[in-house]
């Protein structure tokens with residue numbers, strides 16, 4: 001496995017694989033890898049001849065009062081996991097390799113980024129779009145893999161790739177959960193034992209919502225309320241948002257049957273103590 005911190009070296013290696021006609025899969029990450037990331041790498045491995053993973057905690061997607069400095073990092077462990085899955089190249093740049101002095105060009109979007117996490121993290125998606133665009137230029141892969149746990153991010157990246165005619169297929173992969181239902185996240189490491197237990201409120205709330213939808217409820221307000229009521233039973237939980245949106249444009253829906261492409265995203269963000277966790281499910285019309 002090649003480990004490189006260099007844009008030039010990484011790009012040259014990927015181009016060489018492409019020249020040989022090899023298909024390249026790419027998994028962008030911020031490290032502190034868990035089974036969720038592993039599942040993306042495994043999917044990439046299955047569908048491509050070479051797999052590249054990037055490990056880069058991207059400063060520009062964190063707001064001023066967010067957890068950039070304390071975001072967990074463990075490169076040795078991450079590299080070992082990549083190697084065990086059969087990743088061929090890990091791109092692990094330093095911040096100044098990605099953002100040279102005077103950097104001032106950003107990728108932004110009018111739609112999709114204003115609701116859900118965009119409300120409490122107004123500059124987050126601009127940072128994500130910018131770094132992912134840069135990574136796609138450095139690593140000209142055939143396919144890139146993103147987890148559905150960050151469903152809004154997945155929708156934004158798909159839309160960005162389409163709007164900017166990027167020559168890459170965006171593949172969404174299912175949420176990976178702990179045995180008790182908690183969605184895997186690098187931020188779960190912030191939780192103490194009591195908070196870890198309280199964090200189950202998210203998946204429990206969503207399960208209530210899903211039950212209602214599967215029983216035929218199509219009124220978004222009722223689904224949202226059911227999710228909220230369940231989450232609020234947990235005293236350590238403080239809801240940031242519970243939303244039902246069209247997965248195609250991330251706009252709030254009143255009626256679940258009205259989703260343009262038939263996919264409805266029910267998403268939550270909840271503070272458990274100081275830790276903000278997100279989770280969701282996607283309901284497909286006709287399911």
Ligand code: PAF
Nearest residue numbers: 028029030058128131150
């Ligand atoms: O999902 C993440 O870990 C990050 O937002 C990403 C896509 C690697 C961009 O920094």
